[in-house]
Amino acid sequence: MQDEPDRDLLRRFAHGDREAFEALFRQFEREVYRWILRIVREPEAAEDALVEAFWRAYRGRARFDPSRSFGAWMRRIATNCALDQLKAMRRRDRHEAVGRVPPREPATRGGPGGTDFDLADNIRRAFASLPPKLQVVATLALIEELPHTEIADALGLPLGTVKSRLFRATRDLRDQLTRLGIQT
Amino acid sequence: MTDEHLKRLLRAAIPPTDTSVAAPDVWPRLSAGLGHTPRWSYVDLGLAAAVAIAFLIFPEWLWLLAYHM
Numbered sequence: 001m002q003d004e005p006d007r008d009l010l011r012r013f014a015h016g017d018r019e020a021f022e023a024l025f026r027q028f029e030r031e032v033y034r035w036i037l038r039i040v041r042e043p044e045a046a047e048d049a050l051v052e053a054f055w056r057a058y059r060g061r062a063r064f065d066p067s068r069s070f071g072a073w074m075r076r077i078a079t080n081c082a083l084d085q086l087k088a089m090r091r092r093d094r095h096e097a098v099g100r101v102p103p104r105e106p107a108t109r110g111g112p113g114g115t116d117f118d119l120a121d122n123i124r125r126a127f128a129s130l131p132p133k134l135q136v137v138a139t140l141a142l143i144e145e146l147p148h149t150e151i152a153d154a155l156g157l158p159l160g161t162v163k164s165r166l167f168r169a170t171r172d173l174r175d176q177l178t179r180l181g182i183q184t
Numbered sequence: 185m186t187d188e189h190l191k192r193l194l195r196a197a198i199p200p201t202d203t204s205v206a207a208p209d210v211w212p213r214l215s216a217g218l219g220h221t222p223r224w225s226y227v228d229l230g231l232a233a234a235v236a237i238a239f240l241i242f243p244e245w246l247w248l249l250a251y252h253m
Contacts, residue, residue, distance in 0.1 A: 033207035051210050123197035142191050
């Protein structure tokens with residue numbers, strides 16, 4: 001997490017000072033963008049979510065308490081925007097998938113008709129079919145290997161909820177991969 | 185399949201993001217949209233009115249709503 005900006009800058013931001021907002025944007029844009037990219041995993045979608053996150057921050061500035069951490073507040077907003085973006089991407093993919101060829105199966109590594117590409121492709125499909133709230137937790141915990149406490153903080157969830165979502169995501173993923181013939 | 189094995193498969197198919205990637209310059213787009221405040225469309229207003237009327241006619245539905253909140 002970045003160094004926290006000084007209290008006066010935060011107070012000015014909370015009162016609607018555009019220059020203070022720009023200074024905060026410049027300080028946090030990179031970190032927020034990387035955070036969103038970790039969740040949505042598409043640069044264009046991450047860019048849209050980045051803009052939306054700072055818009056929401058600006059609109060919600062009056063609710064920001066300058067004595068609290070701006071970075072943590074911003075990360076919470078960014079996570080919500082990334083989740084919304086993920087849902088929008090899911091709707092778009094579903095729309096585009098109509099009439100498309102169904103996934104290849106089975107795809108056991110080295111098995112008949114199965115290649116490493118098929119395997120990776122099927123894993124990506126299985127992962128993308130997880131409900132967004134499970135997918136986010138699985139992405140951050142299993143792929144990005146972030147500590148559960150950090151994930152809980154970013155999502156604004158109790159640690160136990162993060163653990164139970166991760167458990168459900170892992171179970172669902174394992175079931176789907178088994179259905180696709182990936183036992184390895 | 186163990187959790188560790190599943191994790192390895194996942195990370196091979198979906199690699200972790202590159203944390204050194206530069207953020208795009210979105211300030212022009214961001215600042216252009218700052219003055220815009222989201223407004224309620226006629227559809228939003230119509231829906232809100234329909235829901236309010238429904239609750240006035242059937243107040244017991246509030247329990248159903250409270251249950252799902």
